[in-house]
Amino acid sequence: MSNIMDIKNAEFSYNGKKSVFKNVNLSIEEGDVLCILGPNGTGKSTLIKCMNSLLKLKSGEILLKNKSIYSMKETELAKIIGYIPQSNSSIFAFSVFDIVLMGRTPHLSLTSVPGTKDYKIAEEALKGLGILHLKNKIYTEISGGERQLVLMARAIAQQPEILLLDEPTSHLDFGNQIRTLKVIKELSKTGLSVVMTSHFPDHAFLSCNKVAIMNQGTIMETGKPEIVVTEHNMKQAYGIDVKILDVNEHRRACIPMQIQESHMNIGCS
Ligand SMILES: Nc1ncnc2c1ncn2[C@@H]1O[C@H](COP(=O)(O)OP(=O)(O)OP(=O)(O)O)[C@@H](O)[C@H]1O
Numbered sequence: 001m002s003n004i005m006d007i008k009n010a011e012f013s014y015n016g017k018k019s020v021f022k023n024v025n026l027s028i029e030e031g032d033v034l035c036i037l038g039p040n041g042t043g044k045s046t047l048i049k050c051m052n053s054l055l056k057l058k059s060g061e062i063l064l065k066n067k068s069i070y071s072m073k074e075t076e077l078a079k080i081i082g083y084i085p086q087s088n089s090s091i092f093a094f095s096v097f098d099i100v101l102m103g104r105t106p107h108l109s110l111t112s113v114p115g116t117k118d119y120k121i122a123e124e125a126l127k128g129l130g131i132l133h134l135k136n137k138i139y140t141e142i143s144g145g146e147r148q149l150v151l152m153a154r155a156i157a158q159q160p161e162i163l164l165l166d167e168p169t170s171h172l173d174f175g176n177q178i179r180t181l182k183v184i185k186e187l188s189k190t191g192l193s194v195v196m197t198s199h200f201p202d203h204a205f206l207s208c209n210k211v212a213i214m215n216q217g218t219i220m221e222t223g224k225p226e227i228v229v230t231e232h233n234m235k236q237a238y239g240i241d242v243k244i245l246d247v248n249e250h251r252r253a254c255i256p257m258q259i260q261e262s263h264m265n266i267g268c269s
Contacts, residue, residue: 003027004162004193010060012050020046023218033184033194035204038214039238044197045086048164052083078106082160084151086167096134096150100125103157125153144171165196181207201229201254213237229254
């Protein structure tokens with residue numbers, strides 16, 4: 001397997017302030033699904049934005065197919081990297097189909113318009129996520145969860161080699177969360193690499209082959225979900241007690257333990 005992305009000794013700070021993270025080292029191979037876990041504000045979204053060259057590292061490097069991302073043009077990056085940010089609001093009242101078709105832009109020349117092949121790919125992406133029925137709706141008139149699925153369809157239609165997903169399931173209902181994780185896993189079997197952030201350690205068991213826990217300004221641990229998502233590490237990262245259970249031979253789960261009454265001191269005397 002070859003590495004699609006290598007992050008070496010990465011350090012980042014906003015406007016020269018205290019570093020958000022440093023000493024970050026990660027390698028993403030073809031077909032990897034890497035889940036970045038970690039408490040609020042530890043820099044998961046910032047790291048994803050650095051991987052996409054939206055933010056520039058203070059030091060260290062990010063290589064995309066052995067080439068520094070800073071030496072690559074935006075159009076070149078757009079052919080390889082797909083990105084879905086955390087916020088999915090939009091002021092543009094395009095149809096859902098047009099939004100998904102926009103995913104094809106990096107593959108079109110400046111003068112060309114989408115053709116039959118592009119239309120087919122966009123339709124297949126909507127179908128794959130079970131949202132073909134939204135095709136003619138106006139993007140600004142659909143729900144937050146539906147928008148998240150539409151942006152996922154757009155990223156799939158883009159046919160990138162690596163997909164960066166910042167909390168891809170945050171607005172989705174229980175069923176759509178699991179279906180989206182399944183789509184991610186299926187896509188990885190075609191060779192697509194995925195980096196996603198999540199607030200649910202269980203998502204790592206459901207769809208990922210690698211996990212990185214970000215905590216206190218660096219990567220606390222990285223490796224296979226079975227090795228990294230442990231009761232000890234979850235307590236370290238999130239400060240809560242969880243149980244790791246083998247539901248059956250294919251399914252390991254991470255569930256929080258019951259909330260102790262003594263933890264529920266919310267000021268009611
Ligand atoms: N534009 C910005 N300017 C200055 N500081 C920022 C900016 N964006 C984020 N930060 C700070 O950088 C740190 C990391 O933020 P980031 O959004 O990357 O964390 P996160 O792990 O993705 O958090 P969450 O899980 O809550 O989404 C936080 O302390 C945050 O306040």
